[in-house]
Amino acid sequence: MNEDLSGKVALVTGAGRGIGRAIALRLARAGADIGVTFHASKAEAEALVREISDHGARAIMLQADMRNVADVVAAIGRTHATFGRLDILVNNAGILAPGRINKISVETFDEAYAVNVRAPIAAIQAAAARMQAGGRIINIGSIGSDYMPYKGRAAYTMSKGALASLTRGLARELGERGITVNNVQPGRVLTKLLEEASDNQLNDLAAATAIGRLGEPGDVADLVAYLARPQAGYITGANLRVDGGTSA
Numbered sequence: 001m002n003e004d005l006s007g008k009v010a011l012v013t014g015a016g017r018g019i020g021r022a023i024a025l026r027l028a029r030a031g032a033d034i035g036v037t038f039h040a041s042k043a044e045a046e047a048l049v050r051e052i053s054d055h056g057a058r059a060i061m062l063q064a065d066m067r068n069v070a071d072v073v074a075a076i077g078r079t080h081a082t083f084g085r086l087d088i089l090v091n092n093a094g095i096l097a098p099g100r101i102n103k104i105s106v107e108t109f110d111e112a113y114a115v116n117v118r119a120p121i122a123a124i125q126a127a128a129a130r131m132q133a134g135g136r137i138i139n140i141g142s143i144g145s146d147y148m149p150y151k152g153r154a155a156y157t158m159s160k161g162a163l164a165s166l167t168r169g170l171a172r173e174l175g176e177r178g179i180t181v182n183n184v185q186p187g188r189v190l191t192k193l194l195e196e197a198s199d200n201q202l203n204d205l206a207a208a209t210a211i212g213r214l215g216e217p218g219d220v221a222d223l224v225a226y227l228a229r230p231q232a233g234y235i236t237g238a239n240l241r242v243d244g245g246t247s248a
């Protein structure tokens, strides 16, 4: 598989840790220069930038609170200004925003949508204005939007459903410019997002997959890198699961 992304520039949101970190590293290994956004994970983002340089790619750190549209737009602008182009946008930053729908506060609900939906839209607007034909927009949704969610997760899965729907609509709008838009839907991946799960719950989640294990950040990063390739130009508007064959 030819995955040469040399000469390309990517921006990955929430790249300090977890899935975003694996995606940034994977794209850098394929040769892309990377804009790394972080919010709280400053030390982790610094370490990532060093690791990317060790792979021979360039990277810049951009502090951006996804709740703040101006931060999102500034991160895109700085990446483009630094590297002179922008080819790949990965909307990865996300939050769970737990709470049962009949009790969830307006603030928590708004935060879920600000981070998981509004920030990706702001990033897409700023990025698409700077992308050439061959541009790639990759959202990180969740398989949760396709299932009846756990109690207290409905705001999260609703927001990820919005991202899936946004992906289809946007693919049509940007297709005529040769820009693809896809939504990668991870199953359960071992990151901080799952830190509240007990060992028993993690075992049950692993058992619910066909492969028999939880996902790793690299499993998601591999699919993102595949979609970022120049050869993936006919894959667009797709919601693609990377979940080890999860049944529920």
Ligand SMILES: NC(=O)c1ccc[n+]([C@@H]2O[C@H](COP(=O)([O-])OP(=O)(O)OC[C@H]3O[C@@H](n4cnc5c(N)ncnc54)[C@H](OP(=O)(O)O)[C@@H]3O)[C@@H](O)[C@H]2O)c1
Residues within 6 Å of the ligand: 013, 014, 015, 016, 017, 018, 019, 020, 037, 038, 039, 040, 041, 042, 064, 065, 066, 067, 092, 093, 094, 095, 115, 140, 141, 142, 143, 185, 186, 187, 188, 189, 190, 191, 192, 193, 194
């Ligand atoms: N892990 C799973 O099982 C799973 C399953 C399906 C989908 N996903 C999706 O995969 C994506 C990555 O999740 P993960 O598992 O890697 O979780 P994670 O380890 O909790 O990472 C979340 C990322 O989002 C960033 N973030 C959160 N709030 C932010 C804010 N207000 N402003 C800027 N950045 C913010 C964090 O940045 P800082 O640390 O710098 O604050 C961090 O990089 C999310 O969209 C998540 O919904 C994960």
